[in-house]
Amino acid sequence: MNSNTAYEKVKIARSNKRPTAVDYIDNLLTDFIELHGDRRFADDGAIVGGIARLDGKPITVIGIEKGRNTKERMQHSFGSPNPEGYRKALRLMKQAEKFHRPVLCLVDTSGAYCGIGAEERGQGQAIAENLMEMMTLKTPAISIVIGEGGSGGALALSVSDRVWMMENSIYSVISPEGCASILWKDSAKAADAAENLQLTAQDSMTNGLIEKIIPEEKIGEVEFYASLKQQLIDEFSVLCEMDITELLEQRYQRFRKIGSTEL
């Protein structure tokens, strides 16, 4: 189906021509009201979140937004969230839990923001808290990797009941450039690293780490969003029907089995 090499996919996943989180929010959902701030420090533009409707029903949506032009990209920190971004996301998830709304996360980041302030405000702690809290969040959650799924910064919004990936998206423990530079002291070998890291959507599917690949033939077009919307409606209706204890047990086992030698 898709004959691009791994590194070609990395480039497609990073392309600024792809729809970003706000495009998905605009086209999949209605009545979106953006909610700002983590109530602790600041509002992080890298995370766009709020309440909207999916097929008429309230839903909480949280997206990592890269921005569509230079000005927007500056506003959104190029899609690299600071700790306050992850704390805003957690605040919105807890709000969703309180009001029994399902959660949709749109993941697109090269990684959590790398900076002095991010470390001072506990980037590691913020991500860690999200991993813990998402695991027991008493409402259904679906995460879709729409572009780059960059390491811990992406995982902090991906401890969900279902994780889907766009056909040309990537999900990786480290950037191929970072991997090549650490292992082979040569970032020019990024293409080799990309191949070996098994970071494509197809690899993730084969490895049993995600539930679905969303085809991209008509990405950004009306039919593309209509199809994706229908899949979300169908999946959320299944998840919302489930007993919450059973849902949480399945979510725990979804991650528990990864790398388990017993199974």
Added chain:
Amino acid sequence: MAAFLKFLFQSRNELESGGRNSLPVQGDASEPEKVCPNCHKSIPLSRLWANENTCSCGYHFRMSALQRIAYIADEDSFSEMFSDVSTQDPIHFPGYQKKLELTRISSKEDEAVICGTVRIGGVKCCIFIMEQYFMMGSMGTAVGERITRTFEYASEHRLPVVGYTVSGGARMQEGLFSLMQMAKTSGAVKRHSDLGLFYLVILTDPTTGGVTASFAMEGDVILAEPGATVGFAGARVIEQTTRKTLPKGFQTAEFLLDHGFVDAIAPRTVQKEMIASLLKLHSAGEEDEQ
């Protein structure tokens, strides 16, 4: 020999009572020595070992997992678990098998964490101690699985968990499988926590990346060894990305204490007592029943 033993004991007690700076550095001239990167004195190895790998200036040298067990555990109380869990090499990354083989030979360990049950100050608990000499404590599937099982065992037996972290982060040679261990371990920590059980973390040098962004920061109480580097992104990467000079003491244990991410600094002179006290404060008399 008796005089030498006496010397060891004496220095140990003096160090423990806080008389660090008054200790002269002595030793057999033929004995191997290590130079302290802080005060630049040469320290005979036997003396270093007798002082829990600390220099008289207070500098904390790194310690292997086995050394830590000897330091922290009540005598003959450690019993290892899950040592048979090893990686399945999930993505067959080139050169990884070879690297594992060499690391196993040189480190004499088979993975980057040792787990088990132990008594500390009489209190029974589960413990995991990461091993820096095994691929800098990087977390792959085996490390994630062993730590997850430790928390599950502790949940089942209603035991507290004491965890020593040291890690370069997720093990890239296991790709996304490594990243997912962050979620898996965090889930097991959360279940243990939701049962009202106590989890104590001791951050040691260095604790970074995916381990910082998961179970290292999820303790009810988080201690850190003096001067330990603790952070998410690597300092060099931050410097290169931001082109800013990093503040003095950036990403040290003391920096995290100042910013509210660590409860207390735990020098090795008092660390065992601190851990034992905290365990007792959370055991509500349960240690008497075991």
